[in-house]
Amino acid sequence: xxxxxxxxxxxxxxxxxxxxxxxxxxxxxxxxxxxxxxxxxxxxxxxxxxxxxxxxxxxxxxxxxxxxxxxxxxxxxxxxxxxxxxxxxxxxxxxxxxxxxxxxxxxxxxxxxxxxxxxxxxxxxxxxxxxxxxxxxxxxxxxxxxxxxxxxxxxxxxxxxxxxxxxxxxxxxxxxxxxxxxxxxxxxxxxxxxxxxxxxxxxxxxxxxxxxxxxxxxxxxxxxxxxxxxxxxxxxxxxxxxxxxxxxxxxxxxxxxxxxxxxxxxxxxxxxxxxxxxxxxxxxxxxxxxxxxxxxxxxxxxxxxxxxxxxxxxxxxxxxxxxxxxxxxxxxxxxxxxxxxxxxxxxxxxxxxxxxxxxxxxxxxxxxxxxxxxxxxxxxxxxxxxxxxxxxxxxxxxxxxxxxxxxxxxxxxxxxxxxxxxxxxxxxxxxxxxxxxxxxxxxxxxxxxxxxxxxxxxxxxxxxxxxxxxxxxxxxxxxxxx
Amino acid sequence: xxxxxxxxxxxxxxxxxxxxxxxxxxxxxxxxxxxxxxxxxxxxxxxxxxxxxxxxxxxxxxxxxxxxxxxxxxxxxxxxxxxxxxxxxxxxxxxxxxxxxxxxxxxxxxxxxxxxxxxxxxxxxxxxxxxxxxxxxxxxxxxxxxxxxxxxxxxxxxxxxxxxxxxxxxxxxxxxxxxxxxxxxxxxxxxxxxxxxxxxxxxxxxxxxxxxxxxxxxxxxxxxxxxxxxxxxxxxxxxxxxxxxxxxxxxxxxxxxxxxxxxxxxxxxxxxxxxxxxxxxxxxxxxxxxxxxxxxxxxxxxxxxxxx
Numbered sequence: 188x189x190x191x192x193x194x195x196x197x198x199x200x201x202x203x204x205x206x207x208x209x210x211x212x213x214x215x216x217x218x219x220x221x222x223x224x225x226x227x228x229x230x231x232x233x234x235x236x237x238x239x240x241x242x243x244x245x246x247x248x249x250x251x252x253x254x255x256x257x258x259x260x261x262x263x264x265x266x267x268x269x270x271x272x273x274x275x276x277x278x279x280x281x282x283x284x285x286x287x288x289x290x291x292x293x294x295x296x297x298x299x300x301x302x303x304x305x306x307x308x309x310x311x312x313x314x315x316x317x318x319x320x321x322x323x324x325x326x327x328x329x330x331x332x333x334x335x336x337x338x339x340x341x342x343x344x345x346x347x348x349x350x351x352x353x354x355x356x357x358x359x360x361x362x363x364x365x366x367x368x369x370x371x372x373x374x375x376x377x378x379x380x381x382x383x384x385x386x387x388x389x390x391x392x393x394x395x396x397x398x399x400x401x402x403x404x405x406x407x408x409x410x411x412x413x414x415x416x417x418x419x420x421x422x423x424x425x426x427x428x429x430x431x432x433x434x435x436x437x438x439x440x441x442x443x444x445x446x447x448x449x450x451x452x453x454x455x456x457x458x459x460x461x462x463x464x465x466x467x468x469x470x471x472x473x474x475x476x477x478x479x480x481x482x483x484x485x486x487x488x489x490x491x492x493x494x495x496x497x498x499x500x501x502x503x504x505x506x507x508x509x510x511x512x513x514x515x516x517x518x519x520x521x522x523x524x525x526x527x528x529x530x531x532x533x534x535x536x537x538x539x540x541x542x543x544x545x546x547x548x549x550x551x552x553x554x555x556x557x558x559x560x561x562x563x564x565x566x567x568x569x570x571x572x573x574x575x576x577x578x579x580x581x582x583x584x585x586x587x588x589x590x591x592x593x594x595x596x597x598x599x600x601x602x603x604x605x606x607x608x609x610x611x612x613x614x615x616x617x618x619x620x621x622x623x624x625x626x627x628x629x630x631x632x633x634x635x636x637x638x639x640x641x642x643x644x645x646x647x648x649x650x651x652x653x654x655x656x657x658x659x660x661x662x663x664x665x666x667x668x669x
Numbered sequence: 670x671x672x673x674x675x676x677x678x679x680x681x682x683x684x685x686x687x688x689x690x691x692x693x694x695x696x697x698x699x700x701x702x703x704x705x706x707x708x709x710x711x712x713x714x715x716x717x718x719x720x721x722x723x724x725x726x727x728x729x730x731x732x733x734x735x736x737x738x739x740x741x742x743x744x745x746x747x748x749x750x751x752x753x754x755x756x757x758x759x760x761x762x763x764x765x766x767x768x769x770x771x772x773x774x775x776x777x778x779x780x781x782x783x784x785x786x787x788x789x790x791x792x793x794x795x796x797x798x799x800x801x802x803x804x805x806x807x808x809x810x811x812x813x814x815x816x817x818x819x820x821x822x823x824x825x826x827x828x829x830x831x832x833x834x835x836x837x838x839x840x841x842x843x844x845x846x847x848x849x850x851x852x853x854x855x856x857x858x859x860x861x862x863x864x865x866x867x868x869x870x871x872x873x874x875x876x877x878x879x880x881x882x883x884x885x886x887x888x889x890x891x892x893x894x895x896x897x898x899x900x901x902x903x904x905x906x907x908x909x910x911x912x913x914x915x916x917x918x919x920x921x922x923x924x925x926x927x928x929x930x931x932x933x934x935x936x937x938x939x940x941x942x943x944x945x946x947x948x949x950x951x952x953x954x955x956x957x958x959x960x961x962x963x964x965x966x967x968x969x970x971x972x973x974x975x976x977x
Binding site: 193194207374376379380383644647648651652655656658 | 670672673676677680683684687688810811812813814815818
């Protein structure tokens with residue numbers, strides 16, 4: 188079920204109503220309702236893969252209990268390896284099997300010994316990377332004795348399949364989300380209203396920004412060989428907004444929806460396009476994944492400590508693995524490697540932690556230097572997104588070389604005027620994001636204490652109207668495929 | 670909780686009312702414009718139907734002709750469009766309705782209440798009676814935002830008074846095309862077959878064919894059926910049942926059916942699907958239509974006396 192459909196608009200109020208009606212009967216029945224709703228939500232897309240979630244849930248629940256009971260180091264390690272093998276094995280099979288097969292075929296062909304193994308017909312289950320990483324964090328944290336194993340299968344299953352964040356995150360840590368299922372939830376008016384605002388803004392980002400950009404982007408990327416550089420630049424620029432609107436929009440709706448049920452999910456995006464360097468960008472983009480890799484991969488590898496070679500190795504590993512997490516394609520690996528290249532100079536010169544606060548946090552406008560840094564970081568990001576969006580490396584390189592085709596076209600106003608409506612929407616979007624950058628999300632503290640109620644009300648109605656009017660052809664969320 | 674529910678419900682209700690208000694104002698305005706619209710005095714002969722006739726008659730070649738064919742227009746839409754036109758228009762002397770084999774197939778029933786309904790019906794919405802408007806809104810409830818928005822967009826087009834408030838006009842951008850076997854096969858499959866096998870006849874369409882004839886009779890306007898040519902290979906692939914049904918229907922309308930001589934074996938007269946005329950084919954076909962006995966075009970089409 189997609190968030191931006193009538194189906195979800197019907198599903199959500201029903202579950203919300205039943206959930207709070209069940210409050211008097213206790214958290215167990217509320218959790219059970221959430222579990223059923225989550226399976227229904229997921230099964231709406233394809234019920235066949237419910238079995239996979241159920242299997243993963245039972246495996247990790249059982250291993251978690253045994254891990255806690257066992258004190259022998261060898262046994263604990265064996266249990267951890269079992270959990271990792273099963274979870275990563277499933278992920279590998281569904282997501283990476285054909286990729287490895289293709290590359291194996293290519294390698295043998297290169298050496299003149301073609302083996303010609305056929306690719307398998309495998310359907311990628313939606314959200315497998317997200318819930319796999321969530322359950323992995325659970326097992327690893329028990330192994331590290333950071334958390335206790337859950338003794339309640341309903342609670343644990345609800346944690347794994349919690350519908351707002353099941354298919355595209357944020358990837359929650361067991362230490363943060365699991366206890367919320369174990370304690371009584373109270374309806375909090377302020378939090379619920381804030382949740383609705385976040386849903387509204389998430390919908391705007393997805394439906395108005397991402398889906399409208401997608402129309403132009405799809406057409407430009409599929410015809411890039413025949414288009415001038417200026418068109419390709421517009422395609423890359425719009426994709427930069429599409430991916431942000433799409434993914435952060437999903438996260439906003441997920442977090443907002445959770446708030447309606449008394450849950451607090453972690454922040455996943457924090458105005459990444461206002462970053463002044465790549466290190467700051469990665470602290471603000473897909474935070475739940477970046478911190479996951481930091482805690483479970485980068486730090487165990489030694490992090491930024493140790494020799495120069497080790498620092499470089501660790502940086503490349505984390506960025507390349509992060510790229511590969513997105514999909515079984517060399518384009519994602521190059522995307523990760525490019526980000527590592529951007530990041531390394533900052534790490535090595537120890538400038539990777541100089542921009543910890545949001546830009547102009549005590550001012551209205553940025554300084555010229557800040558503006559320059561933001562534009563530079565933004566431009567570097569646009570470049571990397573070309574790899575992310577392209578079908579293969581050849582297409583990405585052709586696209587990049589196409590950016591220099593007929594350079595005179597860059598000064599033809601007509602090309603930009605053709606998309607004037609979308610530029611105006613993006614301008615509105617950026618203004619609102621800029622004004623709201625000090626909050627958890629753009630509308631969070633946009634009007635705090637200084638605007639008349641009627642003004643705020645009208646502004647939200649305007650957003651609804653914009654969503655209604657610019658609702659482009661429905662596109663699925665990009666991150667569902669990951 | 671009560672306060673939350675009340676505020677949320679009020680907010681959503683207001684959003685809904687606001688959009689509903691905009692929607693109804695626009696639909697009303699389109700209806701009003703269509704009621705006030707008058708055609709040019711020279712238009713005496715009206716061609717209506719779907720893309721077949723839309724592509725086929727180059728009305729600029731004859732001042733009396735007005736081609737108001739529109740792609741995917743089924744007889745249900747043609748009927749309501751014609752009814753709205755004739756409600757205020759008294760200069761039209763003859764209506765020629767496109768009638769081809771595919772008009773018998775029920776594949777086009779989906780254009781009214783099926784999956785293609787939101788796209789197609791939005792242009793006709795303001796011309797439909799209230800009960801059908803409600804029927805369309807209810808049947809498209811899951812696509813309501815897109816559907817209503819398309820209707821509003823259509824209304825803004827109509828509000829620009831340089832456009833006619835009725836959908837349809839001659840359009841053919843197909844130069845140097847020719848019929849191709851693979852496209853013909855696909856077209857035949859789309860129009861006459863589904864997963865279940867041969868499509869049933871569309872009683873819905875046939876009923877409205879009768880309604881159009883009755884409407885013209887009531888308004889004392891000449892009514893004719895006209896067939897836009899199809900490529901010979903396409904014709905060969907039409908299922909026998911449809912050939913038979915077409916024969917029996919044209920027999921029923923024998924007085925009204927016009928036969929236009931045309932060379933259906935020249936590939937370049939057609940689009941790749943073999944089912945529509947290319948611009949070159951349209952030129953030839955229009956010329957043939959002009960030579961029909963019922964017209965004395967282009968010399969003097971402008972009076973009733975010249976119409977048989």
